[in-house]
Amino acid sequence: MxxxxxxxxxxxxxxxxxxxxxxxxxxxxxxxxxxxxxxxxxxxxxxxxxxxxxxxxxxxxxxxxxxxxxxxxxxxxxxxxxxxxxxxxxxxxxxxxxxxxxxxxxxxxxxxxxxxxxxxxxxxxxxxxxxxxxxxxxxxxxxxxxxxxxxxxxxxxxxxxxxxxxxxxxxxxxxxxxxxxxxxxxxxxxxxxxxxxxxxxxxxxxxxxxxxxxxxxxxxxxxxxxxxxxxxxxxxxxGSGSEVIGHGVDSTPLVFKEGDKTTYSVTLNGISVGHKFLPFSSSSQNVAKGNMFLDSGTPPTILPQDLYDRLVAEVRNQVKMEPIKDDPQLGNQLCYKTKTNLRGPMLTAHFFDHVNLQLSPIQTFIPPKDGVFCLAFTNTSSAVGVYGNFAQSNFWIGYDLEHQFISFKATDCTKH
CATH class of the missing domain: 2.40.70.10 (Acid Proteases)
Structure with a gap:
């Protein structure tokens, strides 16, 4: 927000x-x-x-x-x-x-x-x-x-x-x-x-x-x-005691942009669908710093159009089910009909400095209604994206403005 x-x-x-x-x-x-x-x-x-x-x-x-x-x-x-x-x-x-x-x-x-x-x-x-x-x-x-x-x-x-x-x-x-x-x-x-x-x-x-x-x-x-x-x-x-520390913690630096005093911007190198790596941009080998920011007020992860299109195509390729078509309530979202949790591929978000966050289907496919699971990503024409709170779930995420980095630790938050 x-x-x-x-x-x-x-x-x-x-x-x-x-x-x-x-x-x-x-x-x-x-x-x-x-x-x-x-x-x-x-x-x-x-x-x-x-x-x-x-x-x-x-x-x-x-x-x-x-x-x-x-x-x-x-x-x-x-x-x-x-x-x-x-x-x-x-x-x-x-x-x-x-x-x-x-x-x-x-x-x-x-x-x-x-x-x-x-x-x-x-x-x-x-x-x-x-x-x-x-x-x-x-x-x-x-x-x-x-x-x-x-x-x-x-x-x-x-x-x-x-x-x-x-x-x-x-x-x-x-x-x-x-x-x-x-x-x-x-x-x-x-x-x-x-x-x-x-x-x-x-x-x-x-x-x-x-x-x-x-x-x-x-x-x-x-x-x-x-x-x-x-x-x-x-x-x-x-405050003190909120640090994310211990085994399994990975950290990526915050990126500060001119004119932006608010966001927690970080650099996303790309996303893997299973073993298939999709670079952030298909048109350049240089990844723009601060191309994503973490937002607890936005549920889905929002990607630039080019990366979003390649992600949807690869997920569709790896999910051995026929997606739902012609449902006006679902729009153009990639959705599947199933009575149980969708067994989709593991996605991995690759952030700068070797931070690789594995995302299971519970973090990447969300049921908008009974028997339907939809990819919890959407698109924008901007060159900058948002890492939403669906993907943030089941991680301890630490925001450290003193040392200017964000830390991630995979955690079962339901047992904390």
């Missing part, structure tokens, strides 16, 4: 799913290293989407939507603390929630945050340097720092940039936390999503603002695969 105010890639990909699965973080748990961890617990909700057709854009970031596989992170703001559940999004920076008054907002089940009921709330003045930490901060007639943060699927939040007290585990508080108090919000949100928790690299993201309170700007997550029993939780860790 992310903002139009940034220069990196944004996509809208809508999917048809019979059951929409949301995640939220339960009360935070302390660890013994100064950081903290939390469980990501799934809820089964009726789907608000009925389309399995990608709608791809060429600039910006990935969208805010009621996708299967979103993760709702729970934090508290204000005094007294008010619980906020927002989409945990490594593709954007701003932390925001819907606030009173909110005359032009989407419906949410829980009450909106009311700044007047908090003794620690304060608007940021437009003359303050804090207003410029967000690119879209502008001066209102009341001399407040107004913001407008848009997403490529036309979702949008507008409001006032403010400061509040953020409450985390063991009642530890972070004062002066910068967040967006949304008074005009629209888009494809469902009524459990109270906003977005931006986990990007930018100055106003959650990790940038709280990192040094908990031992450094680093965090990690272990996501259970789609279809896992909802009683089994995922986990996310922040």
């Amino acid at each position: 992310g903002s139009l105010t940034k220069s990196h890639l944004c996509f809208l990909v809508t999917f048809l799913f019979a059951i929409h699965v949301l995640h939220y973080i339960s009360p935070l748990e302390a660890n013994n290293h100064g950081g903290f961890s939390a469980r990501l617990i799934r809820k089964n909700l009726p789907s608000r989407r009925s389309i399995f057709q990608p709608n791809i854009y060429n600039s910006g970031e990935s969208p805010v939507n009621a996708y299967l596989g979103q993760y709702l992170m729970e934090v508290s703001i204000g005094t007294p603390p008010v619980t906020i559940q927002g989409i945990a999004d490594t593709g954007s920076d701003l932390v925001w929630t819907q606030c009173v008054p909110c005359d032009n907002c989407y419906k949410q089940q829980k009450p909106l945050f009311n700044p007047k009921k908090s003794s620690t709330y304060s608007n940021i003045a437009c003359t303050s340097q804090l207003c410029h930490k967000l690119d879209t901060g502008v001066c209102s007639p009341q001399k407040q720092c107004n913001y407008s943060y848009g997403y490529e699927d036309s979702s949008l939040t507008k409001g006032v940039l403010a400061q509040e007290t953020l409450t985390l585990e063991q009642n530890r508080k972070v004062s002066g936390f910068i967040f967006g108090c949304g008074h005009n919000d629209k888009g494809g949100f469902n009524d459990h999503e109270m906003g977005i928790i931006g986990l990007g690299r930018g100055e106003v993201s959650l990790i940038s603002q709280i990192g040094y309170n908990f031992g450094g700007k680093l965090f990690s997550m272990c996501l259970v695969p789609f279809g896992t029993d909802p009683s089994i939780s995922s986990e996310i860790r922040f």
Whole structure:
């Protein structure tokens, strides 16, 4: 997920799913290293989407939507603390929630945050340097720092940039936390999503603002695969103790691009289908650095058209079944009809510095409805792609902004 105010890639990909699965973080748990961890617990909700057709854009970031596989992170703001559940999004920076008054907002089940009921709330003045930490901060007639943060699927939040007290585990508080108090919000949100928790690299993201309170700007997550029993939780860790270490860990460097302060960009050399290696680009031997970024707010992996076409052709060649044809609900997705889990080929994502991530069918084929399994990849005309959270499942993935790399460790996240 992310903002139009940034220069990196944004996509809208809508999917048809019979059951929409949301995640939220339960009360935070302390660890013994100064950081903290939390469980990501799934809820089964009726789907608000009925389309399995990608709608791809060429600039910006990935969208805010009621996708299967979103993760709702729970934090508290204000005094007294008010619980906020927002989409945990490594593709954007701003932390925001819907606030009173909110005359032009989407419906949410829980009450909106009311700044007047908090003794620690304060608007940021437009003359303050804090207003410029967000690119879209502008001066209102009341001399407040107004913001407008848009997403490529036309979702949008507008409001006032403010400061509040953020409450985390063991009642530890972070004062002066910068967040967006949304008074005009629209888009494809469902009524459990109270906003977005931006986990990007930018100055106003959650990790940038709280990192040094908990031992450094680093965090990690272990996501259970789609279809896992909802009683089994995922986990996310922040700060000291969140490092991904030990046997079987591979790391690839972050790539920093001019004008992009948000994304976790890495370099993908190519993808193997079984033993068949497909280079990232068929037209050049030189792989562009930072050609993919990891986005916890986008379920599918999104590839440039050339690589996507070659991947689909090779998967089709190796799956000894006839794909589904002429199903308008599935669009052009590569899908198969089977009563049991698809026995597709093993895919391997080859990242720079000899990082080879093996992806089983549970990470690469997703059932949009009973008896149907579809390749969990889609395409874009951009030269940059997105590594989505379907492919991220069953890995401990560590984001280390202190040492500027991302680490992967294959893990059965259902047993963690």
